[in-house]
Amino acid sequence: MDRKQHIAIFTTASLPWMTGTAVNPLFRAAYLSKDGGRNITLVIPWLSSNDQGLVYPGNITFKSPSEQETYVRQWLEERTSFKSAFSIRFYPGKFSSDKRSILPVGDIAELISDEEADIAVLEEPEHLTWYHHGKRWKTKFRLVIGVIHTNYLEYVKREKNGRMQAFLLKHINSWVVNIYCHKVIRLSAATQDYPNSIICNVHGVNPKFLEIGQKKMEQQQNEGKAFSKGAYYIGKMVWSKGYKELLKLLGDHQKELPGFEIDLYGNGEDSDQVRKAAEKLELAIRVNPGRDHADPLFHDYKVFLNPSTTDVVCTTTAEALAMGKLVVCANHPSNDFFKQFPNCRQYNDSKGFVDATRKALSEEPAQMTDDLRYELSWEAATERFLKAAQLDQASSANLSRTPSNTFMSTSLSFKKRMEDTSAYLHYVASGYEMSRRAFGAIPGSLQPDEELSKDLGLPMPPRKRGSRS
Numbered sequence: 001m002d003r004k005q006h007i008a009i010f011t012t013a014s015l016p017w018m019t020g021t022a023v024n025p026l027f028r029a030a031y032l033s034k035d036g037g038r039n040i041t042l043v044i045p046w047l048s049s050n051d052q053g054l055v056y057p058g059n060i061t062f063k064s065p066s067e068q069e070t071y072v073r074q075w076l077e078e079r080t081s082f083k084s085a086f087s088i089r090f091y092p093g094k095f096s097s098d099k100r101s102i103l104p105v106g107d108i109a110e111l112i113s114d115e116e117a118d119i120a121v122l123e124e125p126e127h128l129t130w131y132h133h134g135k136r137w138k139t140k141f142r143l144v145i146g147v148i149h150t151n152y153l154e155y156v157k158r159e160k161n162g163r164m165q166a167f168l169l170k171h172i173n174s175w176v177v178n179i180y181c182h183k184v185i186r187l188s189a190a191t192q193d194y195p196n197s198i199i200c201n202v203h204g205v206n207p208k209f210l211e212i213g214q215k216k217m218e219q220q221q222n223e224g225k226a227f228s229k230g231a232y233y234i235g236k237m238v239w240s241k242g243y244k245e246l247l248k249l250l251g252d253h254q255k256e257l258p259g260f261e262i263d264l265y266g267n268g269e270d271s272d273q274v275r276k277a278a279e280k281l282e283l284a285i286r287v288n289p290g291r292d293h294a295d296p297l298f299h300d301y302k303v304f305l306n307p308s309t310t311d312v313v314c315t316t317t318a319e320a321l322a323m324g325k326l327v328v329c330a331n332h333p334s335n336d337f338f339k340q341f342p343n344c345r346q347y348n349d350s351k352g353f354v355d356a357t358r359k360a361l362s363e364e365p366a367q368m369t370d371d372l373r374y375e376l377s378w379e380a381a382t383e384r385f386l387k388a389a390q391l392d393q394a395s396s397a398n399l400s401r402t403p404s405n406t407f408m409s410t411s412l413s414f415k416k417r418m419e420d421t422s423a424y425l426h427y428v429a430s431g432y433e434m435s436r437r438a439f440g441a442i443p444g445s446l447q448p449d450e451e452l453s454k455d456l457g458l459p460m461p462p463r464k465r466g467s468r469s
Contacts, residue, residue, distance in 0.1 A: 045093030107134025189333035204378030227302035237268030242308025
């Protein structure tokens with residue numbers, strides 16, 4: 001009998017951090033394993049107790065990986081209607097405060113045995129491989145698929161010397177993704193372009209949002225009206241997440257929006273500044289702490305305003321549409337997927353924003369068809385992923401590893417030799433502390449420290465010369 005194909009999904013974050021790279025790969029693992037036809041492993045970061053305190057909300061911390069795994073599985077099972085069959089493994093990670101990101105420590109590809117190494121899915125492949133030092137992913141796995149989640153260049157451009165930083169980052173990203181991935185899937189055209197990549201939204205929404213939308217549709221059919229509140233926005237409260245654009249649009253057009261009210265929900269380092277900026281406007285803008293978007297508090301809002309253009313595919317926009325709401329958002333590549341939904345109103349300029357907002361507030365949302373509801377589901381997203389990755393008909397039998405166990409392949413292909421040479425240069429550069437730190441790596445992240453090694457049951461690092469036992 002042919003053994004089941006094994007897919008290992010590596011990602012850059014984990015619950016309880018409610019970020020896209022924690023939530024979406026978790027649902028991907030659940031739905032890929034649902035039919036039992038494949039063995040799925042989700043590989044997520046484990047943080048030291050200190051880093052957990054910096055990253056996880058509500059003072060949530062875990063004493064062991066098994067405790068965190070229980071939390072993750074319970075969260076997932078509360079949102080899906082089936083018990084998931086995938087396995088979870090943890091890799092050592094460290095939190096970078098300047099990048100606001102978790103970075104891998106050591107060679108995380110080693111967590112998957114050579115016998116299991118059929119397919120690797122790298123969620124944010126550039127992020128996972130910037131400082132990778134170990135066996136080459138394309139050598140370890142028969143197929144490596146990168147899923148591009150984040151518009152890093154747009155974020156970097158907003159920083160000091162942003163254009164120069166974005167130029168350098170663009171080339172570094174292209175370098176490592178080309179070295180380590182066979183296929184690249186971009187969630188939308190809002191991401192950096194990569195050679196031979198395809199654009200496909202391979203994400204769905206939490207099933208709870210579709211359930212809320214179904215109830216709202218039934219309420220509309222029975223009562224004629226299902227939404228008693230006006231406009232709102234929810235998102236991490238940092239200027240780059242749309243708050244700057246939203247408050248500018250509202251400030252520039254206050255006289256054209258008489259009586260307009262909006263509630264903003266979010267937590268973040270710019271919360272105080274957002275609140276002060278909102279108070280300067282004549283409109284009724286209420287700034288509130290962040291809440292789960294599925295909270296009953298949001299069910300009765302009719303219009304979701306989202307002017308953000310830094311997202312690749314905005315999860316909250318998809319969630320709002322799933323709940324049956326009207327959405328007003330920018331005509332931007334990150335929102336291309338949503339153009340198929342009648343309840344999505346896109347604008348090209350500030351006048352268009354005002355017109356779309358006023359119209360949305362005066363109308364009732366259209367009832368969504370079953371086909372469009374399905375497009376938002378994780379079942380549809382999984383089908384899109386398998387097709388985009390060309391796994392819908394593939395089996396482990398027709399996947400072949402790179403024929404070399406060394407960096408310098410004997411292939412006669414010039415392109416292949418150039419790629420191997422490039423990979424070797426990255427391997428050498430990523431093996432020295434000085435060069436790693438020059439490119440922004442966390443000091444001491446070449447190998448796990450004692451705490452991470454002990455927590456994960458890894459071999460303890462050698463003690464520094466002169467240290468006491």
